[in-house]
Amino acid sequence: MNFFIVMQGKTYEEAKLANIVWCSIYDNSGQTPHSWERMNEVRKGDVLFHYVKGDIIAISVAQEDAYEGENPAISSEEIGHMFQSAYEELSVPLNIKNHFESIQPLLPIKYSAFQQNGDGNQGYLYPCNEMLALKLLELIGDDNIYEENEEQLEFAIGMIAQKERNTLAPVLIETEAEAKVKIRKGQQKFKKQLAPLWNNQCALCGIELPALLRASHAKPWKDATDEERLDPYNGILLCSNHDVLYDQGYITFDGTGKIHISSEIESIDYVKFSIHDKMRVSRVEENKKYFKWHKRNIFKDNKNKREQD
Numbered sequence: 001m002n003f004f005i006v007m008q009g010k011t012y013e014e015a016k017l018a019n020i021v022w023c024s025i026y027d028n029s030g031q032t033p034h035s036w037e038r039m040n041e042v043r044k045g046d047v048l049f050h051y052v053k054g055d056i057i058a059i060s061v062a063q064e065d066a067y068e069g070e071n072p073a074i075s076s077e078e079i080g081h082m083f084q085s086a087y088e089e090l091s092v093p094l095n096i097k098n099h100f101e102s103i104q105p106l107l108p109i110k111y112s113a114f115q116q117n118g119d120g121n122q123g124y125l126y127p128c129n130e131m132l133a134l135k136l137l138e139l140i141g142d143d144n145i146y147e148e149n150e151e152q153l154e155f156a157i158g159m160i161a162q163k164e165r166n167t168l169a170p171v172l173i174e175t176e177a178e179a180k181v182k183i184r185k186g187q188q189k190f191k192k193q194l195a196p197l198w199n200n201q202c203a204l205c206g207i208e209l210p211a212l213l214r215a216s217h218a219k220p221w222k223d224a225t226d227e228e229r230l231d232p233y234n235g236i237l238l239c240s241n242h243d244v245l246y247d248q249g250y251i252t253f254d255g256t257g258k259i260h261i262s263s264e265i266e267s268i269d270y271v272k273f274s275i276h277d278k279m280r281v282s283r284v285e286e287n288k289k290y291f292k293w294h295k296r297n298i299f300k301d302n303k304n305k306r307e308q309d
């Protein structure tokens with residue numbers, strides 16, 4: 001199961017009424033933008049978040065694999081990518097900007113549905129990694145799923161009727177569980193294959209206590225393809241201290257395995273973090289492209305610091 005974010009705007013109502021998602025294949029210049037092409041990737045059981053004017057207003061589950069066909073909602077013979085999808089409208093829409101602080105860190109660097117200011121992007125269908133999906137599901141659940149409360153049920157007949165029709169809760173719960181299992185299994189497999197490559201010890205300080213060891217991705221889950229997520233060369237075994245420093249970009253390694261330490265850490269503090277600027281990890285050739293990606297995209301270098309200042 002994969003997740004997607006679909007940007008629908010004024011086509012939302014007609015698509016929802018017809019229980020479909022439909023998108024043209026060619027734009028005015030005869031090209032197929034990546035966010036239109038992605039419609040091809042949708043498979044039965046995939047879950048979509050429907051974004052309209054600042055809010056996620058529905059989620060849906062694809063009822064079939066995407067195929068090419070006419071849009072039944074409008075009288076046009078244009079062939080597009082489409083599939084049937086079961087819409088569940090939210091009684092309380094999720095406003096992206098209001099929650100952007102918790103959403104922003106989970107956005108991929110490439111092909112993000114949202115801009116850095118929280119606005120939606122112009123395209124049609126965007127990927128949504130499992131970690132971002134879990135956050136969206138959690139926020140949607142907070143506002144849309146209520147604990148059973150006997151007192152409320154006694155007084156509000158209307159609410160009972162609404163509750164009986166409420167098919168959103170099971171979709172949220174099942175989807176969330178499936179995403180969690182996918183992440184957990186992926187992380188376990190990744191660590192199992194990566195740890196022996198680093199002799200089952202922190203590559204920087206040599207800590208061997210298993211409870212303290214983390215398989216740290218160089219190209220993080222949110223930015224990696226399914227294949228890259230499980231590639232044991234896409235990362236490094238680190239203790240929890242060094243894992244957080246690496247994950248947050250306070251340290252990085254170049255193509256040769258040499259450490260680079262962010263200027264956000266004062267050199268007087270290096271000893272507290274058990275780091276020094278002569279450190280080097282014994283990387284192999286296969287690590288190189290991932291290490292370089294981390295240094296380019298995650299490392300908090302001087303340039304970033306200047307921008308923040």
Ligand SMILES: [Zn+2]
Pocket residue numbers: 202203204205206207238239240241242
């Ligand atoms: Zn360590």
